[in-house]
Amino acid sequence: GAVVSQHPSWVICKSGTSVKIECRSLDFQATTMFWYRQFPKQSLMLMATSNEGSKATYEQGVEKDKFLINHASLTLSTLTVTSAHPEDSSFYICSASRPSGGAYEQYFGPGTRLTVT
Amino acid sequence: GQNIDQPTEMTATEGAIVQINCTYQTSGFNGLFWYQQHAGEAPTFLSYNVLDGLEEKGRFSSFLSRSKGYSYLLLKELQMKDSASYLCAALDSNYQLIWGAGTKLIIKP
Numbered sequence: 497g498a499v500v501s502q503h504p505s506w507v508i509c510k511s512g513t514s515v516k517i518e519c520r521s522l523d524f525q526a527t528t529m530f531w532y533r534q535f536p537k538q539s540l541m542l543m544a545t546s547n548e549g550s551k552a553t554y555e556q557g558v559e560k561d562k563f564l565i566n567h568a569s570l571t572l573s574t575l576t577v578t579s580a581h582p583e584d585s586s587f588y589i590c591s592a593s594r595p596s597g598g599a600y601e602q603y604f605g606p607g608t609r610l611t612v613t
Numbered sequence: 614g615q616n617i618d619q620p621t622e623m624t625a626t627e628g629a630i631v632q633i634n635c636t637y638q639t640s641g642f643n644g645l646f647w648y649q650q651h652a653g654e655a656p657t658f659l660s661y662n663v664l665d666g667l668e669e670k671g672r673f674s675s676f677l678s679r680s681k682g683y684s685y686l687l688l689k690e691l692q693m694k695d696s697a698s699y700l701c702a703a704l705d706s707n708y709q710l711i712w713g714a715g716t717k718l719i720i721k722p
Contacts, residue, residue, distance in 0.1 A: 539714040540700070542709075606654065
């Protein structure tokens with residue numbers, strides 16, 4: 497159990513357009529979902545944390561009007577990159593957590609590679 | 614501030630043993646995770662320690678010393694497929710994961 501899917505797995509878009517990425521927990525209800533960005537050869541950078549039905553908490557330096565997060569249900573969260581620019585090109589990974597023996601282990605989706613041309 | 618330190622890169626030989634160290638400084642502590650990440654893929658869970666001591670899981674073992682703010686991941690009988698980045702992450706008092714930059718492990722035949 498504890499499978500997280502992400503769609504699309506890769507996307508190429510033109511500068512100025514918006515891209516929506518979906519994250520789903522397939523076989524469990526996720527207490528919280530996280531969105532990360534990872535640039536080549538770097539570690540994960542947490543962008544935002546979201547709980548179902550409430551507004552996402554964004555990390556410092558992440559523009560909430562540019563990266564729109566909607567956590568519609570306990571199994572679905574979406575990240576929309578609005579007015580994308582080439583510098584937004586990155587590997588976007590979501591994760592979902594549930595209490596597991598007292599620890600909030602995160603289960604990661606396969607990631608979405610975004611290329612903005 | 615909160616900080617996780619781990620070596621940037623390590624090299625080991627197929628069949629050998631390697632230990633990847635991680636030190637952490639966090640606001641509160643609720644456990645330490647190790648994740649494996651192959652290039653171009655998302656991280657996968659390896660281990661979780663919240664009590665002092667060694668946890669063994671097949672070829673992989675993880676150790677924690679809370680008093681020293683220190684953990685290590687031990688990989689035995691190394692295989693070529695173990696070539697990956699290994700991420701150390703500590704869970705702080707707000708149950709937020711603080712991530713290390715990852716250790717790239719290169720396995721040579």
